[in-house]
Amino acid sequence: MTEVVALLDELQRIGKLVDGYLEPQLARRRPARLWEAAYHLPKAGGKRLRPFFTINVCKALGGREEDALPPAVAIELIQAFSLVHDDIIDRDSTRRGVPTVHKKWGVPTAIVAGDLLHIKAYDIVTKAALTNQRLARVLPNIIDEINRSTIEICEGQELDEELERKLQPTESEYFEMISKKTAALFEASTAVGAQAAESTSEAVESMREFGQALGIAFQIVDDILGVTADEKELGKPVGSDIREGKRTLLVIHTLTKGSCQERKSLLKALGNRKATARDSSTATKALISSGAVEYSRRKAREYTEKARTALLTLPESDYRTLLDNALTFVVKRTY
Amino acid sequence: MTEVVALLDELQRIGKLVDGYLEPQLARRRPARLWEAAYHLPKAGGKRLRPFFTINVCKALGGREEDALPPAVAIELIQAFSLVHDDIIDRDSTRRGVPTVHKKWGVPTAIVAGDLLHIKAYDIVTKAALTNQRLARVLPNIIDEINRSTIEICEGQELDEELERKLQPTESEYFEMISKKTAALFEASTAVGAQAAESTSEAVESMREFGQALGIAFQIVDDILGVTADEKELGKPVGSDIREGKRTLLVIHTLTKGSCQERKSLLKALGNRKATARDSSTATKALISSGAVEYSRRKAREYTEKARTALLTLPESDYRTLLDNALTFVVKRTY
Numbered sequence: 001m002t003e004v005v006a007l008l009d010e011l012q013r014i015g016k017l018v019d020g021y022l023e024p025q026l027a028r029r030r031p032a033r034l035w036e037a038a039y040h041l042p043k044a045g046g047k048r049l050r051p052f053f054t055i056n057v058c059k060a061l062g063g064r065e066e067d068a069l070p071p072a073v074a075i076e077l078i079q080a081f082s083l084v085h086d087d088i089i090d091r092d093s094t095r096r097g098v099p100t101v102h103k104k105w106g107v108p109t110a111i112v113a114g115d116l117l118h119i120k121a122y123d124i125v126t127k128a129a130l131t132n133q134r135l136a137r138v139l140p141n142i143i144d145e146i147n148r149s150t151i152e153i154c155e156g157q158e159l160d161e162e163l164e165r166k167l168q169p170t171e172s173e174y175f176e177m178i179s180k181k182t183a184a185l186f187e188a189s190t191a192v193g194a195q196a197a198e199s200t201s202e203a204v205e206s207m208r209e210f211g212q213a214l215g216i217a218f219q220i221v222d223d224i225l226g227v228t229a230d231e232k233e234l235g236k237p238v239g240s241d242i243r244e245g246k247r248t249l250l251v252i253h254t255l256t257k258g259s260c261q262e263r264k265s266l267l268k269a270l271g272n273r274k275a276t277a278r279d280s281s282t283a284t285k286a287l288i289s290s291g292a293v294e295y296s297r298r299k300a301r302e303y304t305e306k307a308r309t310a311l312l313t314l315p316e317s318d319y320r321t322l323l324d325n326a327l328t329f330v331v332k333r334t335y
Numbered sequence: 336m337t338e339v340v341a342l343l344d345e346l347q348r349i350g351k352l353v354d355g356y357l358e359p360q361l362a363r364r365r366p367a368r369l370w371e372a373a374y375h376l377p378k379a380g381g382k383r384l385r386p387f388f389t390i391n392v393c394k395a396l397g398g399r400e401e402d403a404l405p406p407a408v409a410i411e412l413i414q415a416f417s418l419v420h421d422d423i424i425d426r427d428s429t430r431r432g433v434p435t436v437h438k439k440w441g442v443p444t445a446i447v448a449g450d451l452l453h454i455k456a457y458d459i460v461t462k463a464a465l466t467n468q469r470l471a472r473v474l475p476n477i478i479d480e481i482n483r484s485t486i487e488i489c490e491g492q493e494l495d496e497e498l499e500r501k502l503q504p505t506e507s508e509y510f511e512m513i514s515k516k517t518a519a520l521f522e523a524s525t526a527v528g529a530q531a532a533e534s535t536s537e538a539v540e541s542m543r544e545f546g547q548a549l550g551i552a553f554q555i556v557d558d559i560l561g562v563t564a565d566e567k568e569l570g571k572p573v574g575s576d577i578r579e580g581k582r583t584l585l586v587i588h589t590l591t592k593g594s595c596q597e598r599k600s601l602l603k604a605l606g607n608r609k610a611t612a613r614d615s616s617t618a619t620k621a622l623i624s625s626g627a628v629e630y631s632r633r634k635a636r637e638y639t640e641k642a643r644t645a646l647l648t649l650p651e652s653d654y655r656t657l658l659d660n661a662l663t664f665v666v667k668r669t670y
Contacts, residue, residue, distance in 0.1 A: 030490075031490055031493045031494055031497060033493065033497070034489065034490060034493040085446050085447070085450060088442075088443075088446060089442075089443040089446060089447070107423075107424075108423075108424040108496065109493065109496075111420050111423060111424060111446060112420070112424070112489045112492050112493060115420060115450075115453070115485075115489050116486065116489045118450070118453060119482050119485045119486050119489070120486075122457060122478060122481075122482055123479075123482040123486070126475050126478045126479050126482060127479070129475045130475050130476075130479065136475060139474060139475060140461050140464045140465050140471060140474060141465075143457060143461045143478070144458075144461050144462070144465065146457075147454055147457055147458040147461060150450075150454045151451065151454050151455075151458070154369065154447045154450050154451045154454070155365075155366055155369060157447050158366045158368065158369040158444065158447060159366055161443065161444075162366060162368075
């Protein structure tokens with residue numbers, strides 16, 4: 001229990017650090033309409049999980065918080081940029097409980113606002129490196145991690161769309177997709193923390209493994225919550241994953257291992273934006289009765305253990321304990 | 336005449352250099368559909384003016400071509416990325432004589448393909464800096480130039496849309512807009528050339544002034560060609576600038592200085608996608624009779640001279656002569 005309190009305190013502290021860093025970068029700039037649109041999502045909060053991992057990995061490897069903060073903020077902006085563009089693509093109208101950028105300012109401004117967040121991610125680390133010698137030394141490595149993950153996010157976005165067009169999506173296609181679309185940025189968040197601490201390439205590699213496995217576990221839990229959480233917890237209507245046709249692990253498991261009736265119930269609502277509440281509810285029940293929720297929980301635990309093994313290559317410290325607790329939190333969270 | 340031949344030879348040589356560098360970066364990657372969409376516009380050619388300026392500024396300042404090439408290619412990719420997103424926003428269906436990316440692959444893939452080109456711009460300079468010590472030293476400065484110009488491109492895009500909504504756009508608003516939307520990347524192309532040569536901050540500043548004035552002259556000439564060139568030269572239908580409602584210098588001059596009849600003829604077709612060929616032609620005639628074409632030519636010459644003054648701060652060399660000829664070419668070009 002005290003561990004949870006300590007973790008939540010740290011997440012809150014990181015949230016304030018990130019907010020304090022972002023505000024002068026994004027607020028009260030001109031043209032006002034564009035910068036407001038760009039600031040909209042970062043201002044709406046979020047768990048700040050990725051900056052938490054960057055900063056605490058850096059400290060667990062003997063690095064300094066002030067060197068980790070600019071890349072941590074950059075990672076958060078990459079996340080925001082990709083969400084703004086994803087929301088246009090997925091035609092989502094709410095995110096973090098507020099209207100999406102394109103819903104409020106229109107698609108043209110949302111495209112450009114996303115681009116701005118993308119540039120500011122690079123701008124923040126680059127500007128910091130111009131006055132911080134230590135960061136200047138590792139700047140090419142940090143930008144390289146950011147580039148690699150962002151390329152994978154783009155590829156993952158395309159793979160996700162391809163998966164939705166496939167009649168028989170396989171589990172391995174699913175894992176390739178989430179490894180890029182979701183886990184790549186967790187991987188960058190932990191690897192960049194190690195880079196900011198000027199760690200050995202072995203330590204960087206271990207932190208990549210940690211972030212990658214953590215990110216996969218995170219996404220599977222997200223898939224599960226789309227079915228089991230309530231609307232307030234989710235910040236979007238229950239069953240919307242199904243109606244939007246998202247190929248979650250639960251959907252893929254039910255399509256490949258479910259009974260004929262379960263598959264039929266699921267397919268009636270899957271990707272059908274006009275599905276009734278009853279259709280959605282029947283489809284949700286099929287995901288449960290097929291054993292997909294249980295199976296996904298098991299998979300999430302597997303990846304959590306993989307992440308933990310990579311994490312435990314770090315020397316013991318309070319920071320490592322915090323990271324370990326965060327890993328547990330990611331899998332046990334209810335929103 | 337020999338100067339023109341030498342310049343065209345050099346532009347062709349740079350074009351091949353850039354193509355050779357880009358091909359392995361963008362071709363035959365997976366997911367194939369996404370990378371094909373990203374490669375579509377860079378493969379369609381273009382004048383490669385910006386890489387020409389980066390490379391020749393670097394050499395005119397005593398730098399090496401191999402250090403200038405990666406940032407030159409990065410600038411070309413920034414240009415491609417911004418065009419892909421602009422075409423979505425402006426709903427343009429052809430560019431460089433081929434269908435636009437969103438027309439061929441749809442808006443979602445075009446958004447992500449643009450993002451990929453954006454990342455590859457950073458990736459190319461960063462990867463080069465990992466193995467090139469000289470580039471590693473100036474990497475923060477180069478990325479800083481790219482960030483600054485790309486932020487301005489985004490702001491310019493928004494200002495352009497705001498200008499289209501204004502009833503009385505002023506000339507100073509026009510210059511602020513094109514200074515960001517078009518000239519910022521020319522400025523980056525020349526400044527980055529100076530950075531790659533590890534020049535003094537004075538030389539970098541002069542090259543910024545050169546690129547900025549050159550970019551403004553380039554845009555004004557573009558505005559003029561939208562009215563005076565034929566469809567084949569333009570790569571798009573004549574009069575499309577008017578029907579799309581673009582606030583060119585010619586339009587603003589006619590709206591502020593034209594006769595009542597000229598303003599009326601222009602407003603009938605301006606921003607009216609359903610304007611007849613006759614309406615477009617009458618509007619075009621108003622742009623000419625109002626003296627806007629002449630006025631714009633004079634302005635373009637003014638900025639060319641400003642650019643030339645900045646250019647002539649460089650020591651005399653064959654590279655400087657090439658740059659000077661390119662400046663003349665930009666203003667005299669017919670497409």
